[in-house]
Amino acid sequence: MQNRWTAFALRRGTRLIISLWVLVSAAFLMIHLVPGDPVRAMLGPTAAPALVDQTRENLGLNDPLWEQYLRFLRGLFTGDLGTSITMGLPVSEVLAARLPNTLTLGLLGFVLAICLALPVGATIAVATRKGRRRGLELSFASTSVVVATIPDFLLGVALVAIFGVTLELLPVAWTGGAESYVLPVIALAAGPAAVLSRIVRVELLSTLDEDFVRTARAKRLSSRRIVLRHALPNAVTAALTLGGLMLGTLVASTVLVENVFAWPGLGSTVVGAILGRDYPLVQAIVLVYGTGVLLVNTLVDVVLALLDPRSTIGDQ
Template identity: 65%
Template sequence: MTPAAAPTRAASRSRDLPGGRWTRFVLRRTGRLLVSLWVLVTASFLMIHLVPGDPVRAALGLTAPADLVAAKREALGLNDPLLTQYVHYVSDLLHGDLGESIVSQLPVSQTISQRLPATASLALLAFVVAVAVAIPLGVAVAVATRRGRRRRTELAFASTSVVLGAVPDFLVGVALVCVFAVSLGWFPVAGREGPSSYVLPVLALAIGPAAVLSRIVRVEMLAVLVTDYIRTARAKRLPATRIHLRHALPNAVTATLTLGGMLLASMVAGTVLVENVFAWPGLGSTIVASIVARDYPLVQGTVLVYGVIVLVVNTLVDVALALLDPRSTIGDL
């Protein structure tokens, strides 16, 4: 394989995917998504029925009048048979109705629509930062340590990335607050007021995934750097930057894309703890507050939205991976 052809290998794979095979792949992925969504919806419905005691009484308080509790149960349809409640719940979801908050009396969809942008912006910014740091870092370390060179650099990188990747996001957030917000006063301690308020929560979400992703980039890059077409490129005395970025990097991104998509889904879930560390007005702080207040319709709706986001992201990653590398669809035939 010539160096000029190497960068286009991943792009040309998508054209090699037969129409029938691609159709079967899309149908199977769509079927899995629908089944997963059904399981998620069923689990969120059963959540309110598996909680011990009366959820309405728990939300309104022990001193709430009995007639108020009874009226609220009737309004929520909790006196209907379980199957009837399930059918109504699914029907309401198909019409975009997530129910009504017991505490605030507001539609759950309204609360989620107000809080979702804060969570989405936080997770997406953290993902961009993680990728922007991990790919150059992984490539640089791979180039510096190939063929067993610079063992100390390799050991330092491996040790640091393992430690950073293992520390929970909320502990990173607490440490960042103590150092950069409380001690140094460089950034706000909490809240979402201006660009500076994004710095610490974004870093808290991005540091761990960036460490994990950079290790994958390094491993993939090391495997590509010993291939024949890279040796040919070096024999032609092409510039090192062109070899590494144009010929090697495009063929080392498949595993990075797969893990990156999984990390994006985990970042969305990780916002639950990080938002509470920084008092971020997103879905993460909303779900914790609704659990404390025992506002189960709001808990149901928030958990459902989180689950849908994770499932959709994972499905999109599978499709993107199939476009880059049709061999990934072999197990779906």
């Protein structure tokens, strides 16, 4: 058993390191793959040649590619990610100021999605078991599909129009208060909650037909106890797996949602950096988002292995 866990840790660790190296290399090469001269793109077509040459020298773009790459790696390990061209601040300071807002938004969206999906999916499963309430089942299926397919930024615009502009109940942009979180968190959580509730329903319906549930019924346990204490904990593994994978996607989805709600996070920052040709800042934010997705995926694998050690056997 110990050998299987060691092999599992080595495989996951090696895969994570290789993925991080690919991500870092892609972020580094991004500035060199931009068509044309990235410095000219940053400074504009009317910039003086002397200023362009000086900027290239300051950014180290005249050095050999391998030397730039090693300097980039050294900067990552020392926390020196360069200076933002548009803000004039160290990139690390910009990330430190904006990253907490993005993480908070993504985590709250994830928590809300789970809190909605579990009770809704379980309730619909119990209510429609064995073909009962066919109308409710069809309504749930159609509604969840529609909600899941609406882009989160489009849902955000609709929420702003209804609750912010028309009803004037909630702020449409960041104000610093708790009420600022309501609309963007709902915009992020609605789609994942719809998908996860469908998974919970299907898994719970399958679990309710298992032998251990029949045994619980034979002991004359209440229906509520059977569902909550026996069936539901065994049915949520698939939902939590998908939910964990969605966590990385939720954080990445903040890019569009933050711009809809003028949220002071990395999502709105990266759009401004792209428009301003602020390549050091774009590189750093791409690394942050990519690293977050990789770490979440690895964490999901580890949690699943702890919940079901058999998943480590024969894992590739």
